[in-house]
Amino acid sequence: MRCSVERIGIAAPGLESWDAARAILRGEQPWQDQPLARHAPQILPANERRRATDLMRLAFHAGEQVLGDDLDASTLPTVFSSPGGDSKIVDQIFKVLATDDRRISPTQFHNSVHNAPAGYWNIATGSRQPSTTVSGHQFCFSAGLLEAVTMLAADDMEQVLLLVHELPPAGPLYPLEPWLCGFSVAMLLGQPDGENSLASLELTLDETDQTESTVTHADLEVMRTGNPAAAGLPLLEAIARDDLGNPGKPGTIVLPSASRLPLVVKVS
Amino acid sequence: MTAIVSHTATSAAGRGLAAHLDALQQERSALKPCDFETVELDTWIGEVAGVDEVALPKDLVHYDCRNNRLAELALRQDGFEAAVKAAIDQFGSDRVACLMGTSTGGILSTEIAYRERDDTGALPDWLDYRTMHSDYGLADYVRRRLGIDGPSLVISTACSSSAKVFATADRYLRAGLIDAAVVGGVDTLTLTTLYGFHSLQLTADEPCRPADVDRRGISIGEAAGFALLVRGGQSELHLAGYGESSDAHHMSAPHPEGLGAQLAMQRAVDRAGLQPQDIDYINLHGTGTVANDISEDRAVVTVFGTQTPASSTKGLAGHALGAAGALEASIALLCLEHGHLPRSLQTRTLDPALNGTIVMESEARQLRHVLSNSFGFGGNNGSVIFSRVST
Numbered sequence: 210m211r212c213s214v215e216r217i218g219i220a221a222p223g224l225e226s227w228d229a230a231r232a233i234l235r236g237e238q239p240w241q242d243q244p245l246a247r248h249a250p251q252i253l254p255a256n257e258r259r260r261a262t263d264l265m266r267l268a269f270h271a272g273e274q275v276l277g278d279d280l281d282a283s284t285l286p287t288v289f290s291s292p293g294g295d296s297k298i299v300d301q302i303f304k305v306l307a308t309d310d311r312r313i314s315p316t317q318f319h320n321s322v323h324n325a326p327a328g329y330w331n332i333a334t335g336s337r338q339p340s341t342t343v344s345g346h347q348f349c350f351s352a353g354l355l356e357a358v359t360m361l362a363a364d365d366m367e368q369v370l371l372l373v374h375e376l377p378p379a380g381p382l383y384p385l386e387p388w389l390c391g392f393s394v395a396m397l398l399g400q401p402d403g404e405n406s407l408a409s410l411e412l413t414l415d416e417t418d419q420t421e422s423t424v425t426h427a428d429l430e431v432m433r434t435g436n437p438a439a440a441g442l443p444l445l446e447a448i449a450r451d452d453l454g455n456p457g458k459p460g461t462i463v464l465p466s467a468s469r470l471p472l473v474v475k476v477s
Numbered sequence: 478m479t480a481i482v483s484h485t486a487t488s489a490a491g492r493g494l495a496a497h498l499d500a501l502q503q504e505r506s507a508l509k510p511c512d513f514e515t516v517e518l519d520t521w522i523g524e525v526a527g528v529d530e531v532a533l534p535k536d537l538v539h540y541d542c543r544n545n546r547l548a549e550l551a552l553r554q555d556g557f558e559a560a561v562k563a564a565i566d567q568f569g570s571d572r573v574a575c576l577m578g579t580s581t582g583g584i585l586s587t588e589i590a591y592r593e594r595d596d597t598g599a600l601p602d603w604l605d606y607r608t609m610h611s612d613y614g615l616a617d618y619v620r621r622r623l624g625i626d627g628p629s630l631v632i633s634t635a636c637s638s639s640a641k642v643f644a645t646a647d648r649y650l651r652a653g654l655i656d657a658a659v660v661g662g663v664d665t666l667t668l669t670t671l672y673g674f675h676s677l678q679l680t681a682d683e684p685c686r687p688a689d690v691d692r693r694g695i696s697i698g699e700a701a702g703f704a705l706l707v708r709g710g711q712s713e714l715h716l717a718g719y720g721e722s723s724d725a726h727h728m729s730a731p732h733p734e735g736l737g738a739q740l741a742m743q744r745a746v747d748r749a750g751l752q753p754q755d756i757d758y759i760n761l762h763g764t765g766t767v768a769n770d771i772s773e774d775r776a777v778v779t780v781f782g783t784q785t786p787a788s789s790t791k792g793l794a795g796h797a798l799g800a801a802g803a804l805e806a807s808i809a810l811l812c813l814e815h816g817h818l819p820r821s822l823q824t825r826t827l828d829p830a831l832n833g834t835i836v837m838e839s840e841a842r843q844l845r846h847v848l849s850n851s852f853g854f855g856g857n858n859g860s861v862i863f864s865r866v867s868t
Contacts, residue, residue: 210652283725293611294633299584299669303591306668318673319729319854322580323612323633328855331723337740339721340857341641344582344612344631352630355654356645363648381591381598385606414571414628414654467616469626470571 210362211411213403214448218274218395220245220267221432221439226274233426234449240428245270245391252282252333260316261329264295268326268374271395275370280397282334286360287327287370290343290353292437294323296378296386304380326372339364348467349373350394350440355472357398358412371396375438389435394445408448409477414470421471422447422462440464447476478717478749478864479647480710483560485551486807488700488794489523493554498811500793501819504839507794508684508696508823513666514585520680523698523795524666525550533618540618542583542609543665548619551663551701560705561623561659568656575620575629576645578638578662580799580853582631583609585667615663619703627655633799635853636762637721638662639702640802643861644719646706657710661703662803670697670798677729685765685796687789688774688821688835690828695764698795702803704810714810717846717864718749724856730768731852735776738762738850741858742780745848749862753781755846756862758818758836760809762850763789764796765823773850774831781833788836792822802851802859809847813865818842 217227223240224230232238248270250261261269268289276282298321302313319325324342331340339360345352350373357371374393378386401409422443424430433442447460466472485493489507490500500507511522531546552558565573590604608614612631620629628649632641639662646658664670674680674697681694706716722744724737731738746753759781762773770789777787790808797804812819820839821827827835844865851859 210654293582293613299587302669302673303588306588306672307591307594311668311672313669313672313676315673315676315678315729318669318676321669321673322635322854324635324853324855324857325728327634328723328728328857331725331856332727335725337723337725337737339644340634340723340855341632341645341721342634342857344579344633346607346611346613346617348613348630352628355628356630359645359648359652359654363651381594381600382606385600385604467613467629468571468574 210358211401212358212361213399213401213406214396214408214410215399215403215406216275216397217407218271220270220393222390231449234446240426262295262320263297264376265326265329267376267391267393268372271393272372275395275397283336284338285336285368285370286338286366287330287340288343288353288357289327290345290349290373291375292346292349293344295321295325296382300379300382345467347437348465349437351464351466351472361398361400368397368399371398373438375436392436392439394441408451411475413473414468415473416470417463417473419461419463421465444474451476478715479650479706480712481714481716482705482707482710482712483557484704484807484810485555485557486702486804487525487551487554488797488804489525489698490794494811497808498815501817504822506684506792506823516668516671518671518675519682521684521696522666523696525699537618537621539605540608540614542586544581544583544615544663545618547665547699547701548615548663551703557703564657564705564707565624570624570626572627572656573625574627574646574649574655574658575616575625576642576658576660577616577619578632578642578799578802579612579615579664580633580635580638581664581667581670582612582614584669585665586610588668623659625659634857635855636798636801637851637853637857637859638799638802640851640859640861641721643716644721647716647719650708657707659703659705662800663701664798664800665699679766681765684823685791686823687763687765687791688770688828688831689824690826692765692767692770694766696795698797700794700797700800700804702800702807704806713865713867714813715864715866718745718862720744720748720860722858726856729854731772733772735772737856737858738773738776738852739779741860742848745860745862751846756781756785756848757844758812758847759785759787760805760847760849761787761789762852763791765791771830774833777833783832784834786818786834786836788819788821790819790822805849806861809849809863813844813847813863816841816843
């Protein structure tokens with residue numbers, strides 16, 4: 210299956226936009242371990258913006274970069290993908306449930322569904338297009354990518370917006386899922402051979418002699434294995450460095466996948 | 478169209494298809510006052526008997542949680558395991574997908590673990606987040622249990638989750654990624670959902686009464702449903718089409734005119750290559766809340782007019798949340814297979830504000846095309862059409 214990557218948004222420590230990340234991934238700029246700023250989602254109205262959860266802020270941070278000020282989000286189908294739900298909210302809910310007074314806040318409850326970020330996104334953008342939320346645990350990046358590209362290929366969508374994100378959990382859940390940092394990436398995918406594309410991708414589930422791809426930059430390699438949402442960093446690196454190395458020879462990225470065969474992505 | 482060569486469901490109504498057909502034909506509700514775990518709420522639930530006694534295979538015991546036990550119980554019914562094995566033998570394990578829907582995963586385990594935190598606030602050692610709590614743990618369990626090596630994932634879009642997996646499976650099949658797919662959904666009773674829906678004032682203090690003028694909310698149920706979709710498979714039963722949409726309206730209330738629901742149903746009809754009048758029966762999302770039933774009715778009338786027979790079967794075993802899509806897919810398939818048009822269960826006095834045709838008396842009727850609706854929080858909508866084609 211083939212697609213174009215039209216735009217990329219990214220929000221992670223030291224990687225606060227695609228332009229900045231691209232330069233770092235190309236080795237043209239150093240990476241600095243700067244904590245991620247708390248994002249105020251621009252697409253949400255003011256009162257919702259104040260109440261947005263940390264996970265939503267992280268997801269929208271990358272998603273809004275892709276929208277820029279010229280993309281009509283109301284026509285965009287979306288695929289949201291994360292390892293699981295919002296661990297900060299569920300931690301709060303479980304603490305309440307462990308007491309004698311089990312009155313959960315209704316807003317907390319409907320914000321705890323895994324598709325809450327997607328729900329708020331669709332409400333804010335007015336999009337009535339199909340929207341899915343994938344829970345893929347450590348495979349959330351490849352599962353989300355596969356889902357998005359399949360929607361393009363099989364359902365003839367013009368574009369699909371993929372958003373993959375995760376925050377380290379709070380409190381007692383942290384030792385169980387000790388992610389190093391927050392990470393959020395958004396990719397606007399379009400039909401293959403699109404005019405305005407950063408890269409063309411060809412995806413298969415395939416036997417390969419190549420091992421799982423790593424990131425050249427040592428600190429970003431730590432990030433890759435430190436948060437499941439960052440598992441796509443080698444793909445982002447291949448897209449960023451597409452014109453370096455051997456021109457015309459596609460880079461091949463091998464991503465761990467929720468299947469026996471890895472997800473092999475040829476980038477050109 | 479994609480052949481559905483096997484399916485099964487386990488809920489409060491019983492284990493397997495025969496139990497569900499009997500419950501439908503006898504119009505027997507399995508709902509009971511809530512006595513689950515330590516829950517103290519004035520509400521009715523659909524609880525599956527005997528889940529605690531289910532033992533997972535030894536090599537998968539680290540996946541042990543209520544959700545995976547219910548999955549295990551359901552997988553043992555109706556020859557489903559054998560059908561999956563035959564598909565794996567035919568196509569190879571890499572060419573079979575495992576696509577699950579759940580909204581709860583095994584979070585009951587985490588809820589209990591929080592009660593067992595030690596003095597430092599640490600959770601007990603026995604809690605494995607990845608295999609128990611995590612939504613993906615369901616697909617991970619099912620694929621290992623069945624020997625599936627193809628693509629797997631979990632869709633977690635609240636109450637539309639296990640309707641949407643049918644759409645994903647159909648796409649993967651048409652894209653040539655796979656030749657067969659195990660799709661399904663499993664949700665189990667949890668404190669979060671029971672207290673959560675209660676906090677939103679969406680649960681009824683009596684058995685749910687979809688479409689009733691005095692309806693007061695949902696009855697939460699737990700269930701597991703599975704279906705095996707096979708390229709070129711031999712079956713009278715098929716997945717004919719699907720439609721997905723978003724309301725873009727509110728997180729926990731449906732669009733008043735059911736705009737998103739309209740889109741999902743229309744897209745399903747279009748994708749199936751049908752006309753609205755070809756649909757012989759609509760299995761409604763029909764949760765029994767004031768808001769859902771009226772908005773769904775408006776959407777149905779907009780797309781289908783007022784004459785298409787429709788009913789909710791959530792009075793049978795409750796609203797199975799993330800598993801509702803899969804449970805009601807099985808119910809729709811049973812209705813197709815056995816020529817049964819089910820009445821709206823637990824409805825006593827039909828709400829005069831509803832303009833659609835709500836079935837109030839079950840009858841034997843040959844059905845060709847059945848549409849099933851599943852709508853979730855976040856305004857996430859899935860509609861699936863199943864068809865019976867004589868072979």
